[in-house]
């Protein structure tokens with residue numbers, strides 16, 4: 001069996017390395033940080049890990065329906081493509097900072113992109 | 123609607139109701155204090171049924187593995203059979219009040235002698251049990267390796283049940299019970315040159331006083347910056363002791379901060395966290411300890427993270443006051 005994307009990236013350790021960098025970028029970005037306001041940091045960090053694990057092609061139990069349910073309240077508050085693009089941008093920059101090879105970054109971005117319609121509840 | 127089974131009875135748990143509210147609402151006495159998943163007073167065990175992950179946040183691995191959970195933040199999605207903690211887990215130790223002394227800032231310093239060995243790290247907290255069942259958490263300021271008696275700093279709150287009783291009634295020679303210790307906010311050796319930033323308000327100095335001295339005793343060589351804040355100078359304490367410590371250890375820095383209008387010489391103007399961030403704008407690689415007012419702790423935690431500190435390097439102990447005290451009487 002060929003090595004999975006998640007393994008190539010370094011598995012859970014890669015998620016741990018990325019979560020701080022990624023979450024700091026998201027919270028510092030005034031275009032999107034209002035969506036994260038008032039959420040407990042510990043819980044939020046756990047969800048960021050779930051996010052990254054999913055984008056890295058790792059094991060998760062989320063269905064498209066779960067993604068819709070998790071983001072529906074945000075869509076109601078105005079979540080749109082521009083916010084999605086901002087998050088994707090931070091994901092890409094995080095991986096670059098961690099010196100992940102370009103072809104793996106491209107794979108991650110494809111996975112993340114594939115959730116767009118669910119996240120935006122379309 | 124999930125059902126909670128407890129001692130041969132079962133109770134219906136309403137949507138979004140915690141196990142604690144469900145049980146106490148039906149007259150089952152479960153001890154609690156902060157009601158927000160921090161003090162661990164409401165520890166219970168799920169004998170059957172899975173508890174939500176969120177109800178195990180902050181618990182030690184060993185307790186999680188045995189399905190212990192915090193009843194105040196456990197909103198079950200399935201039936202649960204629960205019990206109070208086994209005697210050995212919630213085990214209480216008898217302590218004797220060796221000394222009681224009023225420091226500044228409405229703080230009473232208690233020195234407690236334990237009859238049995240009591241293992242702890244300075245900075246953790248214990249639950250103090252009064253005979254009538256009232257339980258409150260207090261942080262540990264003493265160092266075990268010096269064989270100091272267990273030291274707690276209790277701030278006297280207006281009409282506070284436990285703190286008022288400690289201040290007015292408790293006396294030297296009295297006995298009390300404690301359980302614990304609990305909490306992850308303590309000094310771990312291994313990175314002696316890392317920068318340490320400690321910010322506390324009010325009695326939040328108690329754990330920090332323990333952690334700073336623990337770090338120094340364990341040979342920490344990196345910079346240690348302590349900020350203690352209050353509105354006015356009368357709310358600060360151990361000022362002279364801390365200044366003496368600074369004389370002794372060149373890597374230690376102590377800044378007493380006042381947020382009120384009156385700033386005597388030797389004090390910094392502003393809230394402790396504001397002063398700290400103005401001195402230390404970049405916190406990449408630092409380890410951070412935050413204790414005291416819950417609003418200060420939450421906001422400072424976020425700011426420290428955004429200033430570069432890694433999430434795993436930030437230890438935060440909000441001194442949450444029991445919310446049943448603040449709720450208007452029904």
Ligand SMILES: Cc1cc2nc3c(=O)[nH]c(=O)nc-3n(C[C@H](O)[C@H](O)[C@H](O)COP(=O)(O)OP(=O)(O)OC[C@H]3O[C@@H](n4cnc5c(N)ncnc54)[C@H](O)[C@@H]3O)c2cc1C
Pocket residue numbers: 156160161247258259260261262275276277278279280281282283284285286325326328329439440441442443444447448449450451
């Ligand atoms: C992890 C942790 C560590 C802690 N460490 C420390 C420490 O080291 N030192 C320390 O001093 N404290 C510490 N605390 C806080 C401590 O546990 C107690 O919450 C605190 O001492 C108050 O308890 P009390 O019984 O005196 O007050 P309570 O009786 O619980 O009352 C709390 C406040 O509410 C007010 N109140 C009561 N009833 C009402 C009402 N009906 N309406 C409006 N207001 C009301 C009271 O006047 C009082 O000001 C810590 C808390 C936590 C969670």
Ligand code: HEM
Pocket residue numbers: 032035036039047050051054055062070071074079083084085087088112113115116119
């Ligand atoms: C790139 C595609 C995205 C993926 C794969 C994704 C994935 C996830 C996952 C797995 C969760 C956790 C769900 C749970 O366990 O409850 C979550 C929650 C969340 N997401 Fe996303 N997400 C994406 C885009 C976004 C965007 C663009 C935003 C906002 C700018 C956002 C904001 C949030 C918030 C605020 C939560 C927490 C919701 C809550 O706690 O109530 N997400 N996301």
Ligand code: FES
Pocket residue numbers: 153154155156157158159160161162163164165192193194195
């Ligand atoms: S943790 Fe539940 S009452 Fe404090």
